[in-house]
Amino acid sequence: MPEKKVVPFRNNEGISHSLTQRLLEKGKSYGLTAIFPFNIDKIEVAEWVRLKCHYGCSRFDSNWTCPPATPGPDKVRAILDEYELALLLVGTKNCSDFYLNNGRKRFGQVRCWKGTISLERMLFLEGYYKAFSLVGECCALCKECAYPEDCRFPQEKRPSVESFSIDVIGTLKNLAKTSKIATQTGDTYNYFGIILLE
Numbered sequence: 140m141p142e143k144k145v146v147p148f149r150n151n152e153g154i155s156h157s158l159t160q161r162l163l164e165k166g167k168s169y170g171l172t173a174i175f176p177f178n179i180d181k182i183e184v185a186e187w188v189r190l191k192c193h194y195g196c197s198r199f200d201s202n203w204t205c206p207p208a209t210p211g212p213d214k215v216r217a218i219l220d221e222y223e224l225a226l227l228l229v230g231t232k233n234c235s236d237f238y239l240n241n242g243r244k245r246f247g248q249v250r251c252w253k254g255t256i257s258l259e260r261m262l263f264l265e266g267y268y269k270a271f272s273l274v275g276e277c278c279a280l281c282k283e284c285a286y287p288e289d290c291r292f293p294q295e296k297r298p299s300v301e302s303f304s305i306d307v308i309g310t311l312k313n314l315a316k317t318s319k320i321a322t323q324t325g326d327t328y329n330y331f332g333i334i335l336l337e
C-alpha cells in the first residue's frame with residue numbers, strides 16, 4: 140500500500156507562487172480573476188464602515204454574516220493581530236444585478252461564497268490551520284437567511300469582508316491597487332474577498 144502523505148502544519152512560512160497559482164486555477168471556476176498575498180498590516184479597519192452597515196444597508200440585523208451578528212471593530216483588530224499574512228481574492232461581476240434580488244444575483248453570490256470557502260479548505264489541507272475566510276457580500280446560501288434562528292449551514296458561515304469593518308478601498312490603496320466604481324448598469328465591477336492565512 141502506498142504511504143499516506145502527511146502535511147505538517149505551517150507556522151509563518153509564507154505562501155509559494157506555485158500554491159497561489161493552484162488556488163487561482165481552482166478559484167477561476169468560481170469567478171475569481173486574481174489572488175494576491177499581502178501583509179495583514181495593510182488592512183484598514185474603520186468605525187465608519189460599521190456605521191454604513193448600521194445605517195443604509197437592508198441586511199443589517201437580518202443575516203448571520205452581517206452586523207450586529209459579526210464582531211465589532213475592536214474585536215476585529217484583536218483578531219487581525221493574531222495574523223501576519225492574508226490573501227486578497229479578486230473577482231468580477233456585472234452591475235446589472237446589483238440592486239436586484241433575483242435568482243441570477245443569488246447564483247453569483249453563492250458561487251463566490253462556495254469558491255472562497257473551498258479555497259480556505261484547500262489551504263487548511265496544505266497546513267495553513269489558521270486559514271479563515273471573509274467573503275465579499277453577505278451569505279445568500281439560503282433564499283432567506285434563518286437569522287435570528289439557527290444558521291442552516293453553520294460549517295459555511297463566515298463574516299463578510301464589510302461586516303468586519305474593513306475599509307476595502309482604503310486597503311486597496313495601501314496595496315497600491317485600484318478598483319473603479321461602476322456607474323452604469325452595463326458596467327462590471329470588482330468584488331473582493333480575504334482569507335486570513337497565518
Ligand code: SF4
Binds near residue numbers: 202279284291296
Ligand atoms: S447559511 Fe443560510 S442561515 Fe446561515 S448565514 Fe447563510 S443565509 Fe443565513
